[in-house]
Amino acid sequence: YASHLFFNPKGAFDIYRKIHTAPFEKQYFKAGNKIMVFQSHGLTFGIQLCYDAHFPELALSMALKKADIIFIPHASPRGSSREKYESWIRHLTARAFDNGLYIAACNQTGDNLKGLLFPGISIFIGPDGKVIYKSVEKKEGIHIINIKKGLLNRVRSHKMRYFLPNRRSDLFKI
Incomplete structure (x- = not known):
């Protein structure tokens, strides 16, 4: 298994x-078969690894398990930092916005x-789908971001910005 x-x-x-x-x-790894969320420091969070992030159902399943944030570490050697950012901005902002949760993603850097x-790239996206922080520098680093529960609460209490309560779960088997 590829594991975290x-x-x-x-x-x-x-x-x-x-x-x-x-x-x-x-040919190298078996696929996991359990969608998990974890608890720490007053937050519920999910973890996805790299390719997992391309499947919206996984983010939705974690959101339905009350995830506040999804961490997505990558080890992807393809493309430049800028190209990877352009790819991530297309789908990761949608994962955050559609599910009303934070997304924190990073890629391995260097040779x-x-x-x-x-x-190297890292990005932090709010539950409103807006990029809070990004780094497309080709160097190692640590980024500290304060997660604001108030923003989560504002998004999740807004009837037209938090979509999960209005989902037609009777039509979808997720």
Whole structure:
């Protein structure tokens, strides 16, 4: 499995296993089969790995499990930082806006010394679909963003900006 570990403040951990393996990964990894959300510091969050982010149903399923934020680490060597940003801005803003949650995504950066060069990029998107922070620099870094529950509450209490309560779940098997 391609997996991501989550350690809580007490030292216990959970494992998210990538659900959607990219076509070239199928020979190396099994697909996970459990949609999980985690709790920490007053937030509920989901984790998606790389290719997972291209499937809107996964974000919707996490939102229906009350996720406030989805973290999406990537290890994608294709394209430049700018090209990757242009790709992410198309679908990740929609994931945030449609589901009324934050999205935090980043890509590995630098040369892996095995012939692959990874373009560094990170992006943080609000539940209103607006980009709060982005970095398309080809360098390592740590970005600290304050998650504002007030913005989540404003979006989720607005009848025309929070769509999940109006979903026709009787027509969709998600």
